Amino acid sequence: xxxxxxxxxxxxxxxxxxxxxxxxxxxxxxxxxxxxxxxxxxxxxxxxxxxxxxxxxxxxxxxxxxxxxxxxxxxxxxxxxxxxxxxxxxxxxxxxxxxxxxxxxxxxxxxxxxxxxxxxxxxxxxxxxxxxxxxxxxxxxxxxxxxxxxxxxxxxxxxxxxxxxxxxxxxxxxxxxxxxxxxxxxxxxxxxxxxxxxxxxxxxxxxxxxxxx
Amino acid sequence: xxxxxxxxxxxxxxxxxxxxxxxxxxxxxxxxxxxxxxxxxxxxxxxxxxxxxxxxxxxxxxxxxxxxxxxxxxxxxxxxxxxxxxxxxxxxxxxxxxxxxxxxxxxxxxxxxxxxxxxxxxxxxxxxxxxxxxxxxxxxxxxxxxxxxxxxxxxxxxxxxxxxxxxxxxxxxxxxxxxxxxxxxxxxxxxxxxxxxxxxxxxxxxxxxxxxx
DNA sequence: TGAAAATATGAGGAATCCTCATATTTGCAA
DNA sequence: TTGCAAATATGAGGATTCCTCATATTTTCA
Numbered sequence: 363x364x365x366x367x368x369x370x371x372x373x374x375x376x377x378x379x380x381x382x383x384x385x386x387x388x389x390x391x392x393x394x395x396x397x398x399x400x401x402x403x404x405x406x407x408x409x410x411x412x413x414x415x416x417x418x419x420x421x422x423x424x425x426x427x428x429x430x431x432x433x434x435x436x437x438x439x440x441x442x443x444x445x446x447x448x449x450x451x452x453x454x455x456x457x458x459x460x461x462x463x464x465x466x467x468x469x470x471x472x473x474x475x476x477x478x479x480x481x482x483x484x485x486x487x488x489x490x491x492x493x494x495x496x497x498x499x500x501x502x503x504x505x506x507x508x509x510x511x512x513x514x515x516x517x518x519x520x521x522x523x524x525x526x527x528x529x530x531x532x533x534x535x536x537x538x539x540x541x542x543x544x545x546x547x548x549x550x551x552x553x554x555x556x557x558x559x560x561x562x563x564x565x566x567x568x569x570x571x572x573x574x575x
Numbered sequence: 576x577x578x579x580x581x582x583x584x585x586x587x588x589x590x591x592x593x594x595x596x597x598x599x600x601x602x603x604x605x606x607x608x609x610x611x612x613x614x615x616x617x618x619x620x621x622x623x624x625x626x627x628x629x630x631x632x633x634x635x636x637x638x639x640x641x642x643x644x645x646x647x648x649x650x651x652x653x654x655x656x657x658x659x660x661x662x663x664x665x666x667x668x669x670x671x672x673x674x675x676x677x678x679x680x681x682x683x684x685x686x687x688x689x690x691x692x693x694x695x696x697x698x699x700x701x702x703x704x705x706x707x708x709x710x711x712x713x714x715x716x717x718x719x720x721x722x723x724x725x726x727x728x729x730x731x732x733x734x735x736x737x738x739x740x741x742x743x744x745x746x747x748x749x750x751x752x753x754x755x756x757x758x759x760x761x762x763x764x765x766x767x768x769x770x771x772x773x774x775x776x777x778x779x780x781x782x783x784x785x786x787x788x
Numbered sequence: 789t790g791a792a793a794a795t796a797t798g799a800g801g802a803a804t805c806c807t808c809a810t811a812t813t814t815g816c817a818a
Numbered sequence: 819t820t821g822c823a824a825a826t827a828t829g830a831g832g833a834t835t836c837c838t839c840a841t842a843t844t845t846t847c848a
Binding site: 534 | 742753777
């Protein structure tokens with residue numbers, strides 16, 4: 363076993379950028395690559411996105427593309443990470459200063475709406491998060507991300523119900539969070555009308571569990 | 576638009592067998608192909624399954640494989656369908672003669688256990704249903720299947736709560752069912768210990784919704 | 789028995805991901 | 819400024835894999 367020199371892709375691990383762009387020139391080019399990939403995913407989905415097409419649209423050679431992204435998954439991962447950071451901040455903010463049941467009810471309800479809205483509005487996020495080509499590494503990122511988000515919810519629950527069993531609260535929060543993600547994905551895939559109903563039903567169920575009857 | 580002659584694969588549609596094996600000989604060979612595919616999926620997952628390897632292990636030529644399965648997805652779909660039929664029968668049986676709240680509680684609880692057990696025991700089912708390469712067509716099958724299963728639950732609910740709004744019951748049943756599938760997939764991916772806890776928590780939540788407090 | 793239908797075969801076409809030897813540009817120390 | 823090392827850029831082509839198709843063999847059945 364040898365220490366990886368830069369950050370080579372291993373097993374099913376996430377492949378980070380092969381080399382960090384240090385000069386202004388390359389940083390701009392990497393941005394163009396990401397923008398091109400994003401546009402192509404929005405148009406055709408990540409399955410159909412071709413690396414050659416990404417390079418062409420970004421106005422760089424295929425070799426340059428692979429200079430900064432070790433493989434196709436890496437460029438998708440890079441886009442995913444941006445959404446992750448963005449939504450995590452949003453979630454943290456929404457739940458940060460919840461101090462009573464009514465506050466939780468409001469914050470949670472709003473949070474679900476925002477999350478659902480994000481999926482409705484962002485085809486790239488939709489594709490990456492519920493896309494067909496999500497590989498094992500991306501799923502693991504997704505799971506880790508979900509755990510992190512659920513922890514905000516756990517923190518709120520522990521604050522509101524200090525007497526309750528801690529482990530049970532963690533399980534509940536994680537499950538509710540995961541179900542929320544599953545519901546939003548489902549809602550997207552069945553169309554607007556039914557989707558809205560499903561999200562509403564989820565909210566009701568989740569709130570019943572979170573703040574009681 | 577022209578009527579498809581046999582059952583060619585279109586768009587993102589499921590690709591059915593290209594030609595039905597009519598002779599004894601070919602029926603046996605198709606079985607061997609499916610068995611080979613199943614074994615390879617169990618060993619490596621459907622992503623890593625190579626069509627050439629399936630053919631080789633089944634003892635047939637690559638051409639023969641494609642004579643009966645129009646593409647790689649079709650052979651996965653064929654395997655998926657078997658599990659679908661199997662589990663649907665099981666679900667239908669479990670919920671068929673539920674007539675009161677206590678019966679629903681018992682039947683549902685048992686159903687979840689069976690479903691979870693099936694995922695734990697069947698690597699191929701696991702791979703196909705929560706695998707990384709599930710394509711759009713397979714997801715649609717999955718969704719249709721889930722709807723069908725949820726209908727059994729809907730039927731029970733309508734029987735137990737004839738006064739309730741019909742559309743609302745349908746939404747609830749579908750959502751609970753989908754959440755159950757999501758929970759089982761999640762439970763599988765986080766490992767046995769935590770997985771069991773999550774399934775138990777799901778059961779509690781779902782039953783609260785199904786049979787009240 | 790013989791012809792038509794069904795089945796079998798595997799070389800190779802086509803698409804795509806990614807590598808690598810080589811060329812160019814940039815940063816910076818002398 | 820100059821020159822050299824590091825960073826960056828390039829694209830032809832290696833490698834892999836899915837799938838087709840012309841041809842050969844086997845089976846069915848009138």
